[in-house]
Amino acid sequence: AQSVSQHNHHVILSEAASLELGCNYSYGGTVNLFWYVQYPGQHLQLLLKYFSGDPLVKGIKGFEAEFIKSKFSFNLRKPSVQWSDTAEYFCAVSHYNTDKLIFGTGTRLQVFP
């Protein structure tokens, strides 16, 4: 069965620090990959997605993610975080021909001014 692992459960950074959140999945077939953000008290928002093509994907708010097929990874990065990036971040995976999203456990990011 598909599963998604986010090993960083809680990350604390100062503003302007660089961010990398890990995401690994277990599935041998072709997958679609997503990162969502959930700000406190709000619903999920899509940051970026990968379906095919360039493995380096750029999303909104300065985020990007790189798909490394050999490592089954889709890590999220941002070169310089802001206090407003404080939120919960979820990685999600679906098989390429379904819409069934499986979510990772989430990473809580706290950014201090």
Next chain:
Amino acid sequence: GAVVSQHPSWVICKSGTSVKIECRSLDFQATTMFWYRQFPKQSLMLMATSNEGSKATYEQGVEKDKFLINHASLTLSTLTVTSAHPEDSSFYICRPTASSPLHFGNGTRLTVT
């Protein structure tokens, strides 16, 4: 504007009562509906998948008799939590799909007292 309408956004009910949550796709026809549950500080867990006009498929560990799903039309699906108990208190989120990962409902916060 919103393309998914989930109602109610929050509900408080007494133990033993039933609660119905509606999810409507506003701008497209959703042949499939995914229902998720999110406990505080946890990830989204897929509960069930429903297809219009057919029975829902429940994930392992989810009681189909407790969480009744109806997907009678291409724009409306309902989740009914029957005989609710305090442990059912959670955030319930729908995701209608027409091959889009973007559109989640805003969620329903259920509190069972």
